[in-house]
Amino acid sequence: MYNLRRFILKHHFVILFILLEVISVLLLARSQNFHRNRMVNSTNDAVGKIYEWSSEVGNYFRLNSANKQLAEENAMLRKQLSIVYDTAAHIYDIDRGDTLYEYIPAQVVNNSTNQTNNYIIINKGAVDGIKRDMSVISSDGIVGVVTDVSRHYASIMSLLHSKSVVGVRIKESQELASLKWETNNYRYGMVEDIPTHIILKQGDTILTSSHSYIFPEDLMVGTVEEFYPTAIDALNKAKIRFATDFATLRHVYVIKDLYKPEIDSLKAKFKKDE
Amino acid sequence: MNKSILQIIRFIALVLFQVLVINHIRLGGYVHPYIYLIFIMLLPFSIPKWQLLVLGFVLGLTIDLFTGTPGLHAGATTLMAFCRPSIISLVSGTLKFDNIQEPNLSQLDGVWFFRYTLCMVLVHHFALFLLESFSFRLFGQVMLRILLSVPISIFLIMMILYIFKTDKKRE
Structure with a gap:
């Protein structure tokens, strides 16, 4: 016992160092799996x-551009609304409020684009009804997924994250693919697993698919910038330009899927049956 | 001013400067300068070694709190704190610090400080970027990050230290 104490006292520097490093690596390993970083x-x-x-x-310095962006979005929504009213007003009662999604507006308080794993912090939290796994969009396109919520703030795993995978759909051909971020540039993402018979050209639109379970269907993701055909029997890749400009991101919407509890309980039932 | 209050102010100022200013500078995807390690660099020579480690860990963890990367900066900064005594004896050689309490530019020359900064930043950035990728898969990319970030970090740190030095003389 005396020897042990002497050993610890003699090597306390190295022992403490190893202890702290082990704690660090454990914390880091835990956070790598973003669904388990609740702790x-x-x-x-x-x-x-x-x-x-x-x-x-x-x-204060960005008020001008923020106003302009919101006004443009307003104009676009008015245009869409008029189309919906024209075609559907006599079939559905639009004012009934029977919607699939609710949109919670929020402001970005911190954002990074130059890390390997980028997170965004917004000024809405549990008090405002934000929950984990809700999807976040901007007026231009999709942004990310809520990974963590405190009382008044929430952190979002942005698309610019090495672990981010989103199910997407090619607008023209309706084919499914998946979106990742592997380049170091905040403007571009990589669409992978494109079926071999699909040839994309610059400017083709990429939307979210219903298979992602995170984002609602048909949201804007980005446009094709460069298509990389690979060898025979391999799946193709394409570099896309994100519709969202992550560098100037200020106003976002958190999407509350009103039917998510229902879908989740069904999924849980499948799991039980297996 | 009380020494420990000075250390606390330095800690807070460096953390805020790092997370609110430096982290928002975009110099392309590969350049990530880190200046908060000045805090560990400027601790007194006589500080107990265990305190050095604990302070390194706490400093890293504080940065992690802001960047949402638990354990990443903590691991890298703890390693740097662990290496500090060896680095100091490595860059000093036969130099003795008889009446110098802590590393400062008024009593130690710029060349010594540059070598000291270089070693500390190298250790920290190597650990940080390797831990960040958490694998050797993207080794080339990680090396490029280190190669580009280290000079920028050293430049910023030396600049801050020189600004700090003139302040000291005025006191």
């Missing part, structure tokens, strides 16, 4: 508050 709350109210203060300063 390490990466969003917390104090951090959110500091980011909010600092972003408020910058927001």
Whole structure:
């Protein structure tokens, strides 16, 4: 016992070092699986508050462009609404409020685009009805998925994350593929697993598919920038330009899927049957 | 001013400067400068080794809290703190610190400080970028990140230290 104590006292520097490194690596390994990082709350109210203060300063300088963007979005929504009214007003009662999704507007208080795994912090949290796994979009396209919620803030795993995979659909051919982010550029993503018979050209539109279970169907993802045909029998790849500009992201919407509990309970039932 | 209060202010200032300013500078996808390690660099020479490690861990974890990467900066900064005593004796050689309490540019020359910064930043960035990719799969990409980030970090750190030095003389 005396020897053990002497050993620890003599080598306390190395022992403490190894202990702290083991803790670090364990924390890191746990956070790699983004569905299991409940234990390490990466969003917390104090951090959110500091980011909010600092972003408020910058927001004054961006009011002009933010106004312009919101006005453009408004105009586009009005146009869509008029089409819906024309075609569907006499079939459905639109004012009944029988919607699939609810949109919660939020502001970005912190955002990064230059890391391997990028997260966005928004100023809405559990109090505002934000929950894990909700999808987040901007007026231009999809943004990411809520991974962590505190009382007044939430953190979002952006599409710019090495573990991000989104089920997408090619608008022209309706073929399914998956979207990843492997380049170092915040403007571009990589669509993988494109069936061999599909040839894409620059400017083709990529939308979300209903198979993603995270994003609603038919949301804008991006446009094809470059198509990479591979050898025979291999699946093709394409580089796409994200519709969302992650560098200037300010206003986002968190989508609340009103039927998600139903879908989830069905899925749970499948699992039980297996 | 009380020494420990100075350390606390330095800690807070460096963390905020790192997460609110430096992390938002976009210099292409490969350049990620980190300056918060100045805190560990400037701790007194006589600090107990275990305190060095604990402070490194706490500093890293604070940065992690802001960047949402638990364990990443903590691991890299702890390693750097662990290497600090060896690095100091490596870059100093026969140099003795008889009446110098902590690394500072007023009492130690710029060349010594540059070598010290270079070694500390290298250790930290190697550990950080390797831990970040969490594998040797993208080794080329990680090397490119290290190669491009290290000079920028050293430049920023030396710049901050020189600004700090003139402040000290005025006191």
